[in-house]
Amino acid sequence: MxxxxxxxxxxxxxxxxxxxxxxxxxxxxxxxxxxxxxxxxxxxxxxxxxxxxxxxxxxxxxxxxxxxxxxxxxxxxxxxxxxxxxxQGAQGIIRLLHSSSVTLTPAIGAVLARLLAQFPGVSLDVSKGSSENQATDIEEGRADLGLVRLPTLRKHANIVVRELYREKLVVAVSQHSPLAAQPTTTIAALRDEAFVSIPHKDRGGLSYLVASLCLAQGFFPKAARALSRKTSQLNLIEANLGIAIVPDSMRLAAPPGVCFLSLEDEHADSVVGLVSPREASGMVAAFAQALVDEMVKPPLLLHPSA
Structure with missing residues (x-):
C-alpha cells in the first residue's frame, strides 16, 4: 500500500x-x-x-x-x-469560474464585494474556465459556481443554469482595418471578413453564438489564419490578423490598437448565465441566489461607458 x-x-x-x-x-x-x-x-x-x-x-x-x-x-x-x-468558525471557500468572454468588470467586482460583505464567512477563489466545461467541473467537484456565456451545448442533470444579464455585442477590429473608419456596421456586412474566433464543433459559448448570428445572415464566419477563443484574440485583432464579434465589456481588456464598432442588428446581444449544482450546499446555494438577485437588478453597468 x-x-x-x-x-x-x-x-x-x-x-x-x-x-x-x-x-x-x-x-x-x-x-x-x-x-x-x-x-x-x-x-x-x-x-x-x-x-x-x-x-x-x-x-x-x-x-x-x-x-x-x-x-x-x-x-x-x-x-x-x-x-x-x-x-475556525468561517463558512468556507467558494470556487468561482468565469469564461474568458465574461470580463470581471468593475461593476461585477462591486457586486462580488457586496456579497462578501453579506457573507463574512465566505472567501472566493476565482479562476477561468471555458463556458462548455464549467458544468462538468462543477458536477465533478472541482468548482462550485460558474459565470458562462450562453448557450452551452451539453446538458447536465445535476446542474442548473440561470440567466443573469444581457450584454450587447460589438465588432472588434484593428485600428489599421478599413472598417475602423466607420462607427457602426451589420453582421451581414462582415461576410468577407476573416474571424479570429470560430466555434469548436463540441462547444457552445460566444463563438457558437456568433456563428449562429452569421448563419442567420446566410454565411459562416471565415476563419483567419490565426485563431483564438481566449482574450488573446484581441491581440490578434490588434495585429490586423482578423476581426471578432465580442461582448461590449471586452473593451476593458483590449489593447490600444483595437477599435470597436456598434452593430445595427436588432438581436446582436448575448446572455451571461450562472452555473450551479442542482443540490448545492447551503452556503453555495445561498451565495448563488444572492448573486442572481444582485445581478438581475437593473441596470447592471458592465463598464463605465455603459
Missing part, C-alpha cells in the same frame, strides 16, 4: 533535484529516504527515478507519477486549508 508519506518524499526529491537535499529538508537520513522510494517503486512495479552521484532523472513512468502525486498533494493541502477555515 502506497503511503501519503511516500508521495511527499517522492515529490520532494524531484523538486529538490537530489536525494541529499531532499533528506536535509525532510530531516531524515538519506538511506531511509532511498528505502522509501525503493518500496514505492516496488509497489507501483515501475522504475521512477534514475540517479548518479550528481543528479536524478525521472523515467517516463516517474514523470507521470510526479504530476499525479503533486496534484494529489495539492488537493489534500486545499482540503486541509478549507477544513481549517471552517473549523
Amino acid at each position: 502506497i503511503s501519503l508519506k511516500q508521495f511527499r518524499y517522492f515529490v520532494e526529491i524531484v523538486d529538490a533535484g537530489s536525494y541529499s537535499r531532499a533528506a536535509e529538508k525532510l530531516y531524515i537520513a538519506q538511506s531511509a529516504l532511498s528505502r522509501q522510494i525503493k518500496e514505492l517503486e516496488n509497489e507501483v512495479q515501475a522504475l521512477l527515478l534514475t540517479r548518479d552521484a550528481r543528479h536524478i532523472e525521472l523515467t517516463p513512468a516517474g514523470q507521470l507519477f510526479y504530476e499525479r502525486a503533486r496534484r494529489i498533494l495539492d488537493e489534500i493541502e486545499e482540503t486541509v486549508r478549507q477544513t481549517r477555515h471552517v473549523g
